[in-house]
Amino acid sequence: MAETAQARVDVGRAIRDALIAGLVAFGILLPLIGLRTAVNIRNELILEPRPFLLAVLVALVVALSLVMSLVVRPASQRRAAARPEGESVKAAERRAAIAKYIVPFALGFAFLYPVFAILFTGMQGSVKWIDNFGIQILIYIMLGWGLNIVVGLAGLLDLGYVAFYAVGAYSYALLAKSFGFSFWILLPLSGILAAFWGILLGFPVLRLRGDYLAIVTMAFGEIIRLVLINWVDLTNGYAGISGIPRPTFFGIPFNANEDGFAATFGLEFSPIYRTIFLYYVILCLSLLTAFVTIRLRRLPIGRAWEALREDEIACRALGIDTTKTKLSAFSMGAMFAGFAGSFFAARQGFISPESFTFMESAMILAIVVLGGMGSPLGVAIAAVAMIGGTELLRELDFLKSVFGNQFDPTQYRMLLFGAAMVLIMIWKPRGLISTRDPTAFLHERKTIAAKFVKEGRG
Amino acid sequence: MSEAGDVLRVDHLTMRFGGLVAVHDLSFSARHGEITALIGPNGAGKTTVFNCITGFYKPTEGRIALQSGDPSAWQRLDRLTASSVRSHSRRGGSLFLLERMPDHLVAKQARVARTFQNIRLFRGMTVLENLLVAQHNPLMLASGFSVFGILGLPRFTHAEDKAIDNAVRWLDTIGLTDRADDPAGDLPYGDQRRLEIARAMCTDPVLLCLDEPAAGLNPRESAELGQLLLSIRDDHNTSILLIEHDMSVVMQISDHVVVLDYGVKISDGTREHVKNDPNVIAAYLGVEQEEVAAVATEVGL
Numbered sequence: 175m176a177e178t179a180q181a182r183v184d185v186g187r188a189i190r191d192a193l194i195a196g197l198v199a200f201g202i203l204l205p206l207i208g209l210r211t212a213v214n215i216r217n218e219l220i221l222e223p224r225p226f227l228l229a230v231l232v233a234l235v236v237a238l239s240l241v242m243s244l245v246v247r248p249a250s251q252r253r254a255a256a257r258p259e260g261e262s263v264k265a266a267e268r269r270a271a272i273a274k275y276i277v278p279f280a281l282g283f284a285f286l287y288p289v290f291a292i293l294f295t296g297m298q299g300s301v302k303w304i305d306n307f308g309i310q311i312l313i314y315i316m317l318g319w320g321l322n323i324v325v326g327l328a329g330l331l332d333l334g335y336v337a338f339y340a341v342g343a344y345s346y347a348l349l350a351k352s353f354g355f356s357f358w359i360l361l362p363l364s365g366i367l368a369a370f371w372g373i374l375l376g377f378p379v380l381r382l383r384g385d386y387l388a389i390v391t392m393a394f395g396e397i398i399r400l401v402l403i404n405w406v407d408l409t410n411g412y413a414g415i416s417g418i419p420r421p422t423f424f425g426i427p428f429n430a431n432e433d434g435f436a437a438t439f440g441l442e443f444s445p446i447y448r449t450i451f452l453y454y455v456i457l458c459l460s461l462l463t464a465f466v467t468i469r470l471r472r473l474p475i476g477r478a479w480e481a482l483r484e485d486e487i488a489c490r491a492l493g494i495d496t497t498k499t500k501l502s503a504f505s506m507g508a509m510f511a512g513f514a515g516s517f518f519a520a521r522q523g524f525i526s527p528e529s530f531t532f533m534e535s536a537m538i539l540a541i542v543v544l545g546g547m548g549s550p551l552g553v554a555i556a557a558v559a560m561i562g563g564t565e566l567l568r569e570l571d572f573l574k575s576v577f578g579n580q581f582d583p584t585q586y587r588m589l590l591f592g593a594a595m596v597l598i599m600i601w602k603p604r605g606l607i608s609t610r611d612p613t614a615f616l617h618e619r620k621t622i623a624a625k626f627v628k629e630g631r632g
Numbered sequence: 633m634s635e636a637g638d639v640l641r642v643d644h645l646t647m648r649f650g651g652l653v654a655v656h657d658l659s660f661s662a663r664h665g666e667i668t669a670l671i672g673p674n675g676a677g678k679t680t681v682f683n684c685i686t687g688f689y690k691p692t693e694g695r696i697a698l699q700s701g702d703p704s705a706w707q708r709l710d711r712l713t714a715s716s717v718r719s720h721s722r723r724g725g726s727l728f729l730l731e732r733m734p735d736h737l738v739a740k741q742a743r744v745a746r747t748f749q750n751i752r753l754f755r756g757m758t759v760l761e762n763l764l765v766a767q768h769n770p771l772m773l774a775s776g777f778s779v780f781g782i783l784g785l786p787r788f789t790h791a792e793d794k795a796i797d798n799a800v801r802w803l804d805t806i807g808l809t810d811r812a813d814d815p816a817g818d819l820p821y822g823d824q825r826r827l828e829i830a831r832a833m834c835t836d837p838v839l840l841c842l843d844e845p846a847a848g849l850n851p852r853e854s855a856e857l858g859q860l861l862l863s864i865r866d867d868h869n870t871s872i873l874l875i876e877h878d879m880s881v882v883m884q885i886s887d888h889v890v891v892l893d894y895g896v897k898i899s900d901g902t903r904e905h906v907k908n909d910p911n912v913i914a915a916y917l918g919v920e921q922e923e924v925a926a927v928a929t930e931v932g933l
Binding site: 466469470473474475477478480481483484485487488489490491492493494495496610612613614615616617618619620622623626627628 | 686688735736737739740745746748752753754755756757758760761764765766767768769771772775777778782784788792796800803809812813814815816817818831832835
């Protein structure tokens with residue numbers, strides 16, 4: 175009896191909640207979605223109502239709210255009631271066991287990805303899949319892993335990470351164009367230059383913590399971008415740098431000439447070879463990042479980074495030079511951004527300050543936070559979901575048949591990101607993989623539950 | 633009571649925060665192989681003295697000198713003070729002027745370790761990791777500032793094995809070997825206190841500064857703590873400086889007691905001497921010395 179009574183009350187409340195949610199959605203979406211500015215034949219700006227789209231979205235919100243309160247929430251409550259304490263740690267262990275199989279599988283897939291792409295979409299079609307999906311995602315995985323050192327391990331909130339990416343990209347572009355150095359010389363050089371800038375940024379902000387550090391690093395990112403825009407003599411300003419030399423296959427250029435890659439190896443010329451080569455270059459670079467990060471974490475320097483995140487004062491009492499430790503984290507993270515930047519410049523052949531806006535920093539930080547700070551696997555999953563998701567939006571042409579020909583799904587990118595982030599922060603406030611793997615053990619390796627691990631306050 | 637036996641000498645230490653004088657013209661010394669207790673009512677400036685000794689505060693005035701190795705190093709004290717350098721080392725004897733050193737160098741070079749009033753463990757790291765972080769500086773050197781470590785050279789692996797052995801020795805001493813792989817934040821309060829002491833000892837200190845190690849412990853745990861501190865003093869050649877409110881611990885283990893009140897030293901001597909010093913009784917009862925007798929009979933002392 176009591177149970178059914180409770181269920182009936184729930185239904186009434188669920189309907190009320192859904193109606194309120196619908197009303198709020200209507201209020202918010204009316205100006206955003208319901209009205210659209212357009213230019214008519216007489217070149218006047220007019221408001222064009224879109225009642226159908228508005229109705230679909232509001233109905234979607236109402237339906238979601240109903241599903242949430244009638245199905246999802248009671249189910250999760252039942253599960254929570256049935257679950258004894260400590261189960262979550264066991265679940266985390268189970269997830270860690272799954273993670274053990276995920277890593278080799280993901281690595282194998284990443285190595286064979288160009289083969290799959292060519293098999294399924296043919297020589298011409300696969301360029302898009304390898305370049306837009308494969309290379310793009312791997313660049314962000316690498317950036318995420320680099321930023322993970324600063325934010326995830328050392329607990330220093332850096333909102334200007336893209337500045338180091340820009341330093342790497344411009345270092346490659348300018349040095350390659352002016353002096354004609356090859357990609358393989360400039361790759362480490364760009365990393366070193368970016369690391370140098372990391373130290374340069376590190377010095378003044380060492381005393382800052384948390385929010386203040388975040389603001390100053392963000393300002394640093396903007397300064398770099400503004401310098402790139404305004405130092406026209408060097409960087410060509412907004413117009414950017416074009417005609418950047420492309421990487422060669424260890425000296426053999428990827429072109430249609432007789433000494434080009436295709437001719438040398440007796441193949442028919444196709445842009446796909448360069449794309450595949452670039453794919454494997456960035457794959458190796460990101461694996462290098464992962465290898466170095468994982469190795470460093472198990473070394474004294476990595477433990478000092480994590481100890482710094484846990485408690486800076488205790489670190490100093492144990493004789494750890496927190497200045498050097500912070501600078502090493504900053505410069506390590508910056509170095510990998512520099513590698514990624516020089517790769518980016520080499521792949522695009524054209525760079526401009528547009529590619530290094532604050533949105534990029536925010537995106538990389540979002541990848542690290544969503545993935546779970548400090549977890550390489552989580553960061554990789556988040557990068558695949560976020561960057562792959564963005565690229566997938568371009569492929570959703572069938573939505574045009576639903577919402578009309580003018581509908582462009584990529585315009586809803588940020589809206590979807592926002593929604594995804596809110597959802598993940600509700601379900602997994604510490605990111606997809608929030609547990610911590612100890613760096614040394616005596617008897618057995620136990621995963622550390624997220625509740626013990628600090629996020630760092632600068 | 634020869635001067636040569638001193639490990640730490642604090643001279644005319646004054647610490648002002650704006651207009652507030654937290655410590656005023658304090659001088660005392662702590663001897664090698666002894667447990668020196670620093671006691672006093674709340675707000676007497678004990679923790680401020682600790683923060684000055686361990687480099688977390690720069691004292692407004694005064695000298696804090698620490699000696700290790702050959703005691704003849706003390707003869708260089710005046711010459712060192714007149715010079716502009718922080719420390720002097722020769723033939724196994726070293727002398728450090730702690731007020732000239734930043735906090736991490738006090739721990740690294742002068743080998744002064746400390747614990748905190750509110751426990752500061754790395755809660756998200758395992759018990760073993762906490763003890764390994766404490767051995768950061770020797771391990772960093774062995775890993776060739778991470779270069780040898782990344783390459784996985786045996787030189788670093790040996791050093792790390794040794795560090796783990798050292799950590800296990802301390803885990804055995806404090807009885808936490810079974811919990812080595814649990815996060816430090818998961819330990820009961822008393823275990824966290826002992827772990828913090830073990831972590832400080834893993835830095836191989838000359839002087840161990842403990843800020844209220846018995847706070848929040850039950851009487852049995854306090855007694856165990858006393859035993860632990862005595863074994864540190866006797867077996868590890870480490871002198872101890874101790875702030876403590878729990879008089880049972882202080883009177884049981886300390887060899888030498890210094891009493892502070894309102895930033896001024898009011899008594900200094902053996903525990904017997906301090907226990908019967910009318911100044912100390914007056915300070916603890918919160919009354920003037922002339923009224924002590926009256927108040928004492930009133931409360932039934």
